[in-house]
Amino acid sequence: MESIGAVLQRLLAESPEKPLSDRLQALAERICKEEAMSPEERRRADEERERAKCEAYNNTPGHLKDGYYISTIQSDSTFVEGDGYDCPLCMNRGDTMVLEERNGFLYERHYECKCMSIRKSVWRMKQSGLEKSIKEYTFKRFEVKEQWQQMMMDLAQRYLSEGVADGRWLFIGGQPGCGKTHICTAVAGKLLYKMPVIYAVWPQISKKLKSIVNEADEYETEVGKLQEVDVLYFDDFFKPVAGEDRYGNMRILPPTAADIKLAFEILNYRYINKKPTIISSEWYINELADLDEATASRIAERCGEFAMMVGRDKSRNHRFTVSTVV
Numbered sequence: 001m002e003s004i005g006a007v008l009q010r011l012l013a014e015s016p017e018k019p020l021s022d023r024l025q026a027l028a029e030r031i032c033k034e035e036a037m038s039p040e041e042r043r044r045a046d047e048e049r050e051r052a053k054c055e056a057y058n059n060t061p062g063h064l065k066d067g068y069y070i071s072t073i074q075s076d077s078t079f080v081e082g083d084g085y086d087c088p089l090c091m092n093r094g095d096t097m098v099l100e101e102r103n104g105f106l107y108e109r110h111y112e113c114k115c116m117s118i119r120k121s122v123w124r125m126k127q128s129g130l131e132k133s134i135k136e137y138t139f140k141r142f143e144v145k146e147q148w149q150q151m152m153m154d155l156a157q158r159y160l161s162e163g164v165a166d167g168r169w170l171f172i173g174g175q176p177g178c179g180k181t182h183i184c185t186a187v188a189g190k191l192l193y194k195m196p197v198i199y200a201v202w203p204q205i206s207k208k209l210k211s212i213v214n215e216a217d218e219y220e221t222e223v224g225k226l227q228e229v230d231v232l233y234f235d236d237f238f239k240p241v242a243g244e245d246r247y248g249n250m251r252i253l254p255p256t257a258a259d260i261k262l263a264f265e266i267l268n269y270r271y272i273n274k275k276p277t278i279i280s281s282e283w284y285i286n287e288l289a290d291l292d293e294a295t296a297s298r299i300a301e302r303c304g305e306f307a308m309m310v311g312r313d314k315s316r317n318h319r320f321t322v323s324t325v326v
Ligand SMILES: [Zn+2]
Pocket: 087, 088, 089, 090, 091, 092, 093, 094, 095, 113, 114, 115, 116
């Protein structure tokens, strides 16, 4: 029977007006050559080819640093943003190909490069919503002049070393400007190096979610992200809003029923699943209990000792209390 290699060569010779591609010709020659080889020679040729392929792969730069285009069904030019990290080990491919021998056969394996842990944290940072503030709100920049500030710092550090692994929550309540967002962001920033974190400013996220409450799929997806993420940071939780009450007087309005329902939906899920959650609020936990007992009691329980209320004092000579239970 005529071999495939011989058939290909015959085709080349018989149809000079329709030349097959150079690649096909090389293939034909190779097949013919290999057919004439002994099994040992063939194995060595295979090995050589695999090694050349491996070398070519490892010498080809990737696009993780600068970004790349991908084709999708909807569009053929979706640009995936690069992470900006330049890695000399993998030339920004993210992996290295290695040949491994098993039972006399060579297998190619791809090993993730060390740079991927850095890339993943850069990516997580971009996804988290904390990319900008994380540089500003660090532990180093947190001002410690008074005892309550030291307590805040110690609590945050202790939460990182003991609380997170235990699925505890961190709550800092107090007036604007007392540094609660700063310290909570510093905690979230440290965690981002190890796990995904979502930073959500309550007034914005609740507005967004309430606007899509009737679009079931989208709502479920968005709420699901906040329920499932490894660490959630709610900033300005139940931010007090000034407005007219039903008698037309300006006063601080309590959160609406929709706000309360939404907060419970997210926080109750995280409570049941013991997922670390960071909350900063102008309210104290006992005041939150007056607004919504169910959510506040869950916050108090999951926080345990990791809750701090910074005293409200216009002279900024803050008092402090540490709450354990509402
Ligand atoms: Zn690399």
